[in-house]
Amino acid sequence: xxxxxxxxxxxxxxxxxxxxxxxxxxxxxxxxxxxxxxxxxxxxxxxxxxxxxxxxxxxxxxxxxxxxxxxxxxxxxxxxxxxxxxxxxxxxxxxxxxxxxxxxxxxxxxxxxxxxxxxxxxxxxxxxxxxxxxxxxxxxxxxxxxxxxxxxxxxxxxxxxxxxxxxxxxxxxxxxxxxxxxxxxxxxxxxxxxxxxxxxxxxxxxx
Amino acid sequence: xxxxxxxxxxxxxxxxxxxxxxxxxxxxxxxxxxxxxxxxxxxxxxxxxxxxxxxxxxxxxxxxxxxxxxxxxxxxxxxxxxxxxxxxxxxxxxxxxxxxxxxxxxxxxxxxxxxxxxxxxxxxxxxxxxxxxxxxxxxxxxxxxxxxxxxxxxxxxxxxxxxxxxxxxxxxxxxxxxxxxxxxxxxxxxxxxxxxxxxxxxxxxxxxxxxxxxxxxxxxxxxxxxxxxxxxxxxxxxxxxxxxxxxxxxxxxxxxxxxxxxxxxxxxxxxxxxxxxxxxxxxxxxxxxxxxxxxxxxxxxxxxxxxxxxxxxxxxxxxxxxxxxxxxxxxxxxxxxxxxxxxxxxxxxxxxxxxxxxxxxxxxxxxxxxxxxxxxxxxxxxxxxxxxxxxxxxxxxxxxxxxxxxxxxxxxxxxxxxxxxxxxxxxxxxx
Numbered sequence: 001x002x003x004x005x006x007x008x009x010x011x012x013x014x015x016x017x018x019x020x021x022x023x024x025x026x027x028x029x030x031x032x033x034x035x036x037x038x039x040x041x042x043x044x045x046x047x048x049x050x051x052x053x054x055x056x057x058x059x060x061x062x063x064x065x066x067x068x069x070x071x072x073x074x075x076x077x078x079x080x081x082x083x084x085x086x087x088x089x090x091x092x093x094x095x096x097x098x099x100x101x102x103x104x105x106x107x108x109x110x111x112x113x114x115x116x117x118x119x120x121x122x123x124x125x126x127x128x129x130x131x132x133x134x135x136x137x138x139x140x141x142x143x144x145x146x147x148x149x150x151x152x153x154x155x156x157x158x159x160x161x162x163x164x165x166x167x168x169x170x171x172x173x174x175x176x177x178x179x180x181x182x183x184x185x186x187x188x189x190x191x192x193x194x195x196x197x198x199x200x201x202x203x204x205x206x207x
Numbered sequence: 208x209x210x211x212x213x214x215x216x217x218x219x220x221x222x223x224x225x226x227x228x229x230x231x232x233x234x235x236x237x238x239x240x241x242x243x244x245x246x247x248x249x250x251x252x253x254x255x256x257x258x259x260x261x262x263x264x265x266x267x268x269x270x271x272x273x274x275x276x277x278x279x280x281x282x283x284x285x286x287x288x289x290x291x292x293x294x295x296x297x298x299x300x301x302x303x304x305x306x307x308x309x310x311x312x313x314x315x316x317x318x319x320x321x322x323x324x325x326x327x328x329x330x331x332x333x334x335x336x337x338x339x340x341x342x343x344x345x346x347x348x349x350x351x352x353x354x355x356x357x358x359x360x361x362x363x364x365x366x367x368x369x370x371x372x373x374x375x376x377x378x379x380x381x382x383x384x385x386x387x388x389x390x391x392x393x394x395x396x397x398x399x400x401x402x403x404x405x406x407x408x409x410x411x412x413x414x415x416x417x418x419x420x421x422x423x424x425x426x427x428x429x430x431x432x433x434x435x436x437x438x439x440x441x442x443x444x445x446x447x448x449x450x451x452x453x454x455x456x457x458x459x460x461x462x463x464x465x466x467x468x469x470x471x472x473x474x475x476x477x478x479x480x481x482x483x484x485x486x487x488x489x490x491x492x493x494x495x496x497x498x499x500x501x502x503x504x505x506x507x508x509x510x511x512x513x514x515x516x517x518x519x520x521x522x523x524x525x526x527x528x529x530x531x532x533x534x535x536x537x538x539x540x541x542x543x544x545x546x547x548x549x550x551x552x553x554x555x556x557x558x559x560x561x562x563x564x565x566x567x568x569x570x571x572x573x574x575x576x577x578x579x580x581x582x583x584x585x586x587x588x589x590x591x592x593x594x595x596x597x598x599x600x601x602x603x604x605x606x607x608x609x610x611x612x613x614x615x616x617x618x619x620x621x622x623x624x625x626x627x628x629x630x631x632x633x634x635x636x637x638x
Binding site for chain 2 (some may be wrong): 005018019020021022023024025026027028030031036052054061062065066067068069077080083084086087088089122123124125126127128129130134137138165172175177179180181182184188193194195196197198200
């Protein structure tokens with residue numbers, strides 16, 4: 001018996017079918033497990049093991065290797081501040097401090113309401129728009145400490161169902177790595193990357 | 208600096224819709240993929256070899272030669288490496304977001320050349336928006352019959368699957384990427400025997416190519432290998448996407464011909480140093496590369512050979528510029544911290560060495576450094592990369608550990624006094 005909803009099981013079947021070998025589906029299925037429970041639980045990993053026909057220990061070995069598989073309770077909004085070299089050179093450390101201060105928790109932790117988690121991350125590929133921050137892996141470039149505080153305040157007050165990269169860039173960002181022009185109406189609904197195939201995407205219109 | 212734009216041409220001319228299949232086809236897209244179907248494997252491999260195209264993921268190995276090594280066993284697989292994670296690098300993100308069909312056409316060409324029926328794009332997990340753009344493009348290509356069963360009405364099949372990473376830099380190393388895609392921990396495999404072209408995904412012959420490398424292929428077929436190779440006067444052919452970041456006035460991705468100088472890049476293309484400050488150092492090819500300084504390197508040509516002769520590499524084309532106000536210890540600490548964090552832990556020199564280097568650098572930066580600490584850093588580095596040479600003499604399975612040594616080479620050769628200042632002054636002179 002699966003612990004997942006019928007809809008999630010349907011997704012899992014489609015994901016497994018995409019790979020020549022079942023075990024290759026372990027990473028996308030771990031994302032699915034996070035969607036179901038908000039983070040990765042022991043039972044979630046056991047479920048992934050059944051789908052991939054491997055042991056729970058083998059799943060844990062994979063899950064523990066990657067930083068984006070969150071095995072502890074994670075806030076509805078995961079704020080990731082880049083402090084790698086290019087962001088550090090342009091003030092990324094100050095942005096992280098401002099986010100920690102405004103969120104009321106140090107990096108690596110989640111606030112009491114389960115609303116906001118803060119983490120410092122290594123390079124997220126936005127060096128031309130440093131310093132960069134992501135909320136649920138939706139990017140904002142050219143962030144200042146002041147704008148970072150406003151961002152946290154906005155997340156806490158507005159509590160958007162869907163976080164949209166273009167909207168946040170407009171409100172809290174500055175210079176970007178390159179011009180976009182491709183606006184999207186979709187965004188992330190939780191602390192995992194927003195992709196249709198994973199069912200982790202939300203449309204702003206529907207929010 | 209007058210080579211034409213290739214991989215960034217469409218997005219420059221049509222910024223509003225360069226990512227759509229309609230714009231792609233209206234500007235000559237998918238013509239070369241259709242033509243490739245009529246060509247043999249040998250023709251395609253020879254054409255790419257003759258173009259001189261070098262892999263743009265960091266290793267700068269001949270793409271055509273890589274293809275020619277493909278072992279005869281079948282099925283064979285293609286993996287596009289979109290796990291762009293080298294600090295300073297953001298070029299592939301632009302190609303993925305702004306011109307995904309160019310990459311898909313390159314994938315079709317590569318698949319035909321290497322008799323591939325199943326291809327994967329491994330995109331780093333933090334690239335949610337680029338992944339969505341690629342997903343939309345893949346769906347469009349399936350919709351028009353350019354992917355799937357009998358592509359372009361031929362008897363060739365090609366399936367393309369997007370696989371999302373989950374925050375591990377090491378998965379950009381091709382054998383770690385293969386392990387990750389197999390559902391294992393992303394730990395690099397030993398070469399030999401695990402050369403992907405012979406024993407790759409599911410132990411089958413596998414081609415792993417970077418996004419930019421693949422994106423060049425439609426242009427090579429369109430203009431012909433000779434014309435592509437003739438775009439520059441330098442030994443390195445074609446154009447090169449450089450990601451410029453740090454203390455420059457105009458950071459960004461720039462598609463440039465090989466053979467300009469670092470002075471051209473930093474002062475013309477990049478608009479010089481912010482606030483009119485002086486240049487102190489730059490990293491020429493991503494965080495893994497040994498650093499350059501203006502006193503020695505500013506007028507060197509930006510080519511693979513010239514950079515190697517000066518003891519560094521162009522790597523992924525990421526140039527990180529640091530002004531006179533930058534503390535070299537803090538910069539070194541930040542880069543070593545990255546490699547320490549991203550070490551997969553398989554090899555003792557890398558796992559233990561990067562941790563000790565990080566702690567020692569932090570101690571110096573915080574004013575608790577000792578006289579022996581630079582010697583200690585060099586000694587630990589020597590344990591990871593014998594003699595601190597470049598290219599490194601490795602003690603590890605993959606180049607991650609030796610990459611962490613690059614900032615130590617810079618401290619040893621160029622900034623010894625700055626280390627001593629930190630130690631004797633009991634803190635960072637830059638505040």
